[in-house]
Amino acid sequence: MNSGPILFCGDPHGVFRHIIAAAHHTNASAVVLLGDMEPQRPLHLELAPLIEQPVWFIHGNHDADSDELWMRIWGSELADRNVHGKVVELPNGLRLAGLGGVFREAVWYPSASAAREGAPAFRTREEHARTTPRQDRWHGGPHRRHWGTIYPEDIDSLADLQADILVSHEAPGYHQNGFPLLDDLVRAMGVRLAVHGHHHDALDSSGVWEVQGFESRGVGLRGVNALWPDGHWEVVVPGELDAERAGRYRST
Numbered sequence: 560m561n562s563g564p565i566l567f568c569g570d571p572h573g574v575f576r577h578i579i580a581a582a583h584h585t586n587a588s589a590v591v592l593l594g595d596m597e598p599q600r601p602l603h604l605e606l607a608p609l610i611e612q613p614v615w616f617i618h619g620n621h622d623a624d625s626d627e628l629w630m631r632i633w634g635s636e637l638a639d640r641n642v643h644g645k646v647v648e649l650p651n652g653l654r655l656a657g658l659g660g661v662f663r664e665a666v667w668y669p670s671a672s673a674a675r676e677g678a679p680a681f682r683t684r685e686e687h688a689r690t691t692p693r694q695d696r697w698h699g700g701p702h703r704r705h706w707g708t709i710y711p712e713d714i715d716s717l718a719d720l721q722a723d724i725l726v727s728h729e730a731p732g733y734h735q736n737g738f739p740l741l742d743d744l745v746r747a748m749g750v751r752l753a754v755h756g757h758h759h760d761a762l763d764s765s766g767v768w769e770v771q772g773f774e775s776r777g778v779g780l781r782g783v784n785a786l787w788p789d790g791h792w793e794v795v796v797p798g799e800l801d802a803e804r805a806g807r808y809r810s811t
């Protein structure tokens with residue numbers, strides 16, 4: 560097993576070179592992708608140089624944007640490395656849980672100002688698929704696009720599990736576009752560290768860690784952050800928009 564850190568990789572959007580380079584030069588023990596990979600080839604081919612670094616990922620909203628992208632992720636030889644809705648044990652013993660996708664009003668947008676005052680239209684994919692015209696279903700599920708959507712069943716099943724780290728595409732409540740509901744999930748799971756992508760920023764939320772009861776980290780566009788075995792966090796590759804966005808937003 561490699562002795563280096565776990566790498567958390569913010570939305571690659573089709574670019575993987577920097578991830579492979581970072582994994583090799585840090586001697587990473589594992590590589591975790593935070594969604595919106597949008598690989599230009601099947602994901603296992605994009606990441607083929609990672610021979611000694613086990614890979615896990617969650618899908619993002621854009622990974623279900625086209626039939627081709629869907630196939631490069633869900634049809635890839637790494638498909639079973641999608642940690643959405645489950646907990647896996649990393650080589651260093653830490654338990655990693657995942658929540659891929661995003662909240663969408665057509666299914667569920669948990670906010671009082673949203674459609675149905677935040678109540679879900681469907682609780683499960685199966686329920687959604689049943690009301691989806693047969694020709695619009697995708698591999699027995701709802702429309703392909705909704706493979707990148709969060710359903711209440713995803714939260715419900717994760718809430719029964721315990722983990723050390725949760726990776727999600729959506730952000731917890733500290734973020735201005737995040738969801739307090741995810742804070743409840745993180746706490747229910749006993750998670751100590753929540754890492755997310757999607758927003759292409761890496762805001763400093765350390766001021767609320769004590770109140771919210773867990774550490775939260777955003778990894779920006781094509782950023783790579785490392786969690787070293789001694790617990791320290793390092794920005795290996797800053798997100799491409801991190802500096803610009805840190806000045807625009809304030810997390811409270």
Ligand SMILES: [Fe+2]
Pocket residue numbers: 570594595619620621728757758
């Ligand atoms: Fe995204």
